[in-house]
Amino acid sequence: MDFISFLVAYWPTLIQLTAEHLGIIVVAMALSLALGLVVGIAISFSPRAAAIVLGINGLLMTFPSLALFSLLVPVLGIGSAPAIAGLVVYTQLPLVRNVYTGLTGIDPALIEAAEGMGLTPLKILWKIKLPLAWPAILTGIRTATVMGIGIGAIAAYVGAGGLGVLIFQGISRNNDAMVIVGAILISAISILTDRLLARIGDRDRS
Amino acid sequence: MIRFDQVSKSYGRNRQVIDDLTLAIAEGEICMLVGPSGCGKTTSMKMINRLVEPDSGTVLVDGRPVNSVDPIKLRLNIGYVIQEIGLFPHMSVADNIATVPVELGWPKPRVRARVDDLLALVDLEPGLYRTKRPRELSGGQRQRVGIARALAGDPRIMLMDEPFGALDPLTRAKMQDEFLAIQEKIRKTIVFVTHDTDEALKMGDHIAVMRAGRLLQYGTPTEILRHPADTFVADLIGSRKGLKLLRLLDCGSLMRQGAAAADLPVLPARATAEQALSEMLRCGCRSVAVADASGVTLGRLDLDDLIDRVARDD
Amino acid sequence: MTDRRLSAGLKVGAYLAAAVALTLYVVEWPQDSLVARLVTFPHVLALTGQHLAIVALSSVLAILTAVPLGLMLTRDWARQWTPRVVGFVNVCQTVPSLAVVALAVGLLGIGATTAIVALWLYALLPILNNTLTGLDGVDAATLQAARGMGMRPGRVLRRIEVPLALPLIVAGVRTAVTVNIGSAILAAFVGGGGLGDLIIAGNNISRVQVVVLGAGLPMLMALIVDALFDVAAEETAG
Numbered sequence: 160m161d162f163i164s165f166l167v168a169y170w171p172t173l174i175q176l177t178a179e180h181l182g183i184i185v186v187a188m189a190l191s192l193a194l195g196l197v198v199g200i201a202i203s204f205s206p207r208a209a210a211i212v213l214g215i216n217g218l219l220m221t222f223p224s225l226a227l228f229s230l231l232v233p234v235l236g237i238g239s240a241p242a243i244a245g246l247v248v249y250t251q252l253p254l255v256r257n258v259y260t261g262l263t264g265i266d267p268a269l270i271e272a273a274e275g276m277g278l279t280p281l282k283i284l285w286k287i288k289l290p291l292a293w294p295a296i297l298t299g300i301r302t303a304t305v306m307g308i309g310i311g312a313i314a315a316y317v318g319a320g321g322l323g324v325l326i327f328q329g330i331s332r333n334n335d336a337m338v339i340v341g342a343i344l345i346s347a348i349s350i351l352t353d354r355l356l357a358r359i360g361d362r363d364r365s
Numbered sequence: 366m367i368r369f370d371q372v373s374k375s376y377g378r379n380r381q382v383i384d385d386l387t388l389a390i391a392e393g394e395i396c397m398l399v400g401p402s403g404c405g406k407t408t409s410m411k412m413i414n415r416l417v418e419p420d421s422g423t424v425l426v427d428g429r430p431v432n433s434v435d436p437i438k439l440r441l442n443i444g445y446v447i448q449e450i451g452l453f454p455h456m457s458v459a460d461n462i463a464t465v466p467v468e469l470g471w472p473k474p475r476v477r478a479r480v481d482d483l484l485a486l487v488d489l490e491p492g493l494y495r496t497k498r499p500r501e502l503s504g505g506q507r508q509r510v511g512i513a514r515a516l517a518g519d520p521r522i523m524l525m526d527e528p529f530g531a532l533d534p535l536t537r538a539k540m541q542d543e544f545l546a547i548q549e550k551i552r553k554t555i556v557f558v559t560h561d562t563d564e565a566l567k568m569g570d571h572i573a574v575m576r577a578g579r580l581l582q583y584g585t586p587t588e589i590l591r592h593p594a595d596t597f598v599a600d601l602i603g604s605r606k607g608l609k610l611l612r613l614l615d616c617g618s619l620m621r622q623g624a625a626a627a628d629l630p631v632l633p634a635r636a637t638a639e640q641a642l643s644e645m646l647r648c649g650c651r652s653v654a655v656a657d658a659s660g661v662t663l664g665r666l667d668l669d670d671l672i673d674r675v676a677r678d679d
Numbered sequence: 680m681t682d683r684r685l686s687a688g689l690k691v692g693a694y695l696a697a698a699v700a701l702t703l704y705v706v707e708w709p710q711d712s713l714v715a716r717l718v719t720f721p722h723v724l725a726l727t728g729q730h731l732a733i734v735a736l737s738s739v740l741a742i743l744t745a746v747p748l749g750l751m752l753t754r755d756w757a758r759q760w761t762p763r764v765v766g767f768v769n770v771c772q773t774v775p776s777l778a779v780v781a782l783a784v785g786l787l788g789i790g791a792t793t794a795i796v797a798l799w800l801y802a803l804l805p806i807l808n809n810t811l812t813g814l815d816g817v818d819a820a821t822l823q824a825a826r827g828m829g830m831r832p833g834r835v836l837r838r839i840e841v842p843l844a845l846p847l848i849v850a851g852v853r854t855a856v857t858v859n860i861g862s863a864i865l866a867a868f869v870g871g872g873g874l875g876d877l878i879i880a881g882n883n884i885s886r887v888q889v890v891v892l893g894a895g896l897p898m899l900m901a902l903i904v905d906a907l908f909d910v911a912a913e914e915t916a917g
Contacts, residue, residue: 218898221857221861221898221901221902222894222898223861223864223875223878223893223894223897223898225864225865225875225878225879225882225894226864226878226881226890226891226893226894227894229878229881229882229890230887230890230891232882233885233887266449266451268447268449268450268451269451269453269454271416271447271449271451272445272447272449272450272451272452272453273451273453273464274416274440275414275416275440275445275447275524276440276441276445276464276465276468276514276515277414277436277437277438277439277440277441277442277443277465277468278437278464278468279437282468287453290455291453291454291455305773308775309774309775309776309777309778310775312775312777312778313777313865316882317882323777326777326778326781327868329781329784329785330781330784330789330868330869335784335785336785338781338782338784338785339781339782339785339786341778341781342777342778342779342781342782342785343778343782345774345775345777345778345781346773346774346775346778346782349773349774349775349778350770350773350774352773353770353773
């Protein structure tokens with residue numbers, strides 16, 4: 160296990176894999192956030208629809224990601240497409256749930272005041288509800304992103320690239336240094352992303 | 366100005382919340398809707414800005430049925446204050462107050478000037494409070510901002526749903542006085558919901574007493590005190606009617622004009638007759654002097670006049 | 680409460696039946712001979728057993744370490760360390776399971792032990808976190824009353840603190856076990872066996888049936904455990 164020589168030999172690959180990993184996450188999160196906002200806002204008007212959607216989402220979450228990625232490959236081909244699609248599925252639950260609880264947890268007096276003053280439902284959503292739900296939504300983004308980074312590593316198994324490659328190749332080649340460097344890089348990115356998003360949340364709150 | 370014409374409303378089959386309500390509220394007056402909880406007072410009020418729609422009957426503002434007006438347009442021109450105040454916590458005090466003017470599309474400088482005027486009107490120093498967040502304010506200050514926000518679009522009508530209900534008794538009394546002083550200046554048509562009879566007597570030009578969705582009596586505070594329509598209204602008013610009548614009278618209107626002895630206690634003309642009586646009891650005298658704001662004596666008020674006036678039925 | 684138990688029992692029964700039906704379907708109506716050779720009842724049963732063993736062992740180890748650690752960290756003499764431990768735990772919880780498994784491989788090599796150690800560490804965090812929150816959440820006045828009545832610290836812990844914190848501790852165990860059932864799939868990568876083997880095999884030979892079986896069984900397993908914990912949650916809530 161010679162880390163130094165491994166790092167020296169592989170650093171361009173490491174940078175490339177990290178970039179690949181982050182690229183997949185950014186694209187998947189952007190899609191997932193757009194979808195999650197639409198779905199979360201839509202179900203915030205109907206508790207029954209919310210129960211159904213959140214229930215389905217919860218069930219999807221327990222479907223093993225490895226299997227989902229593997230099932231998506233025949234449909235979407237090898238590469239980042241199945242990884243992105245799978246990540247959108249798995250990051251939906253924290254996003255939709257937090258958008259929903261954020262929007263529905265607002266003090267009803269505020270909504271009544273806004274209605275009574277003559278704000279249209281759309282204005283109430285845009286000027287009152289979404290800003291007030293923002294901390295909850297941001298928490299959802301944080302949970303989803305960190306989760307996505309981990310699940311994204313598994314997608315390397317079906318050829319999506321990213322840092323998971325180090326782990327899977329390392330295991331099959333019996334290269335401990337490679338496995339550990341992969342693990343450390345993924346952990347570091349998860350922790351850094353989590354801290355960064357937490358800091359954005361703290362800054363917004365003050 | 367505002368008229369309820371045979372308005373009824375029920376939730377489900379058996380819960381009649383408003384039962385054939387007919388009521389006319391005159392321009393520039395404070396109309397108090399009073400009654401126990403569940404009597405339909407808040408529901409009635411919410412029909413004016415169409416937060417609640419009646420099953421039958423019509424609510425008219427300026428002779429026009431409200432259901433012929435777009436609810437958003439209607440609400441933008443009716444001030445609305447609720448007990449929970451509902452200040453938007455993510456906006457500054459100024460942005461809260463500016464909500465309706467911004468919706469109405471006023472130009473920015475006009476909005477800014479309006480915000481400052483209103484802050485001054487509700488006795489909050491604009492320079493100090495403009496940029497504050499609602500959570501930095503005390504309960505009383507929040508409700509001041511709530512009232513300023515409701516007045517912002519310069520509506521002719523204000524709906525107030527127990528606006529002072531959550532305040533401590535001292536702050537509540539102060540806010541009532543201040544609000545009456547503001548109303549002197551702005552002369553809005555105000556529909557004010559309360560379950561506090563004393564508040565109704567103190568604030569109202571007219572009082573509508575409601576019970577179980579029905580209007581039991583509509584009249585001035587004096588009328589309600591002197592001639593309660595039935596035992597329910599009488600019970601609602603409670604005991605010590607004489608003292609409550611005294612509260613409705615002010616020294617200025619009861620006094621005899623002219624000089625007063627120099628050793629008498631002095632009260633402002635705005636003081637209530639109840640305060641005058643209290644002063645007499647305290648000092649053991651049968652008269653008080655009445656003075657204007659600058660301290661110039663206007664006249665004298667005697668105990669006998671007080672008794673005569675309260676006992677006389679007019 | 681019996682209603683709760685009955686409905687949990689029915690749920691568990693239904694999930695079990697679904698698991699058997701799913702397996703039966705793949706065994707009796709395989710896509711082709713490749714699937715038929717790969718998926719047999721004894722094989723599926725063995726993999727399920729491995730999966731359960733990995734989850735059970737790692738979870739029990741996690742409970743046995745996290746709960747005492749939580750109890751220790753909430754004693755007065757250790758209080759000063761608690762915030763730092765909580766901070767550390769929170770940071771560690773963001774580390775993905777695959778990374779933990781990979782680290783374990785790097786240190787311990789390939790094998791079932793590696794998988795168990797990785798999942799043990801991974802399950803430690805939610806249990807420790809909830810134990811700390813649960814014990815911290817016990818009303819200070821209640822504790823003072825107990826001490827004031829002359830209870831010894833050991834008694835206060837057993838009679839007051841643990842029972843009051845139990846619902847949260849159980850919730851932590853529930854999270855840990857449910858997550859572990861999913862993470863145990865990764866054991867297949869490190870030669871630890873379990874139902875992940877089916878997914879990997881199915882992926883390698885591109886047979887959807889096998890992948891779905893390998894995914895469906897742990898899913899049903901998680902649902903069964905969840906139903907059982909519903910009852911446990913009810914019982915501990917008192």
